[in-house]
Amino acid sequence: MVVLTKPSLEQVSLPTPHKPRSCFSGIPVIDMLEPGAEALLVKACEEFGLFKVTNHGVPMELVARLEDEAVKFFSLSQMEKERSGPANPFGYGNRKIGGNGDVGWLEYLLLEVTSKSISHASLAFLKETCARSFCSVLNEYIQAMRRLASEVLELMAQGLMIEPRNIFSKVVMDEESDSVLRLNHYPPCPLLLQGLNGTMTGFGEHTDPQLISVLRSNNTSGLEISLRDGTWVSVLPDTESFFINVGDSLQVLTNGRFRSVRHRVVANGYKSRVSMVYFGGPPSRERLAPLPLLMGEGEQSLYREFTWCEYKRCAYRSRLADNRLEQFES
Ligand SMILES: C=C1C[C@]23C[C@@]1(O)CC[C@H]2[C@@]12CC[C@H](O)[C@@](C)(C(=O)O1)[C@H]2[C@@H]3C(=O)O
């Protein structure tokens, strides 16, 4: 995405501006090596659906290498980047999110992930544009994210006191798990420096469909979450930690006990934001329904059983802000 000049900005339809939010310092921080982390983690999933983890074991040097490659990719000419696009759903995307009319102040690379690496299809369109080093660091990062996602999911099961301990993690560790890696670049938005009142949407509000998302960003703010009472707050960036989001699938498995957090990103007038998100999803044929182990006596199941494939089909027909789980409520 190039930084557009004023006349060309007036010719494109822009995402709707909204009011800036206050910074929130209450995001739970979970030290993964601390005894008792599992109970804190459960509380965070119930209250916020978002927390950050420290002592996560992911080498910061690996994170820096992938971020460097992502920055290099986004600095290519528009023509070169577009050789890896349009995102349908995978590939390079610019401003358009999904196929149903959502737009944001960003460009991104959306990559399909198999159990070991990025998929052949995603690799094929990347190879056209990118150095071998990008592909190899992507695969290393994916492995680190799978391991972290799996460890966090095991701590969740432990905190919920359910067995086996891999009851959630085996879903994302499955050979056929359907996961995604997303590299987002939100360039500075010149309109914000030209007296635009309010803020500009970088990535519109939504919940993530998978079990969990593992998010890391550079030091530029922009991420906002909706609290239980519906107020939006801004999350301070933290380059050393990973943010973990509860996704829709985990909300279903826990019968609504864990909260799939609504979140969005606002653009910045001065600084670029780069985020890298791993979405840990189930295999296509996986059946999703509240785990009987987690249901109290007489507790009603909030959702009917459905497969990940069914859910995804419906997700890709929806707008970003839609409540995708509504159709699966019982
Ligand atoms: C508008 C859309 C983009 C999205 C697919 C969808 O139709 C609805 C869910 C969106 C979302 C949000 C979280 C992730 O960024 C994403 C990759 C996902 O799995 O679901 C995106 C989808 C996308 O950008 O293709």
Ligand SMILES: O=C(O)CCC(=O)C(=O)O
């Ligand atoms: O860029 C971010 O910080 C969040 C992006 C996001 O929510 C997503 O890619 O689904």
Ligand SMILES: [Fe+2]
């Ligand atoms: Fe998201």
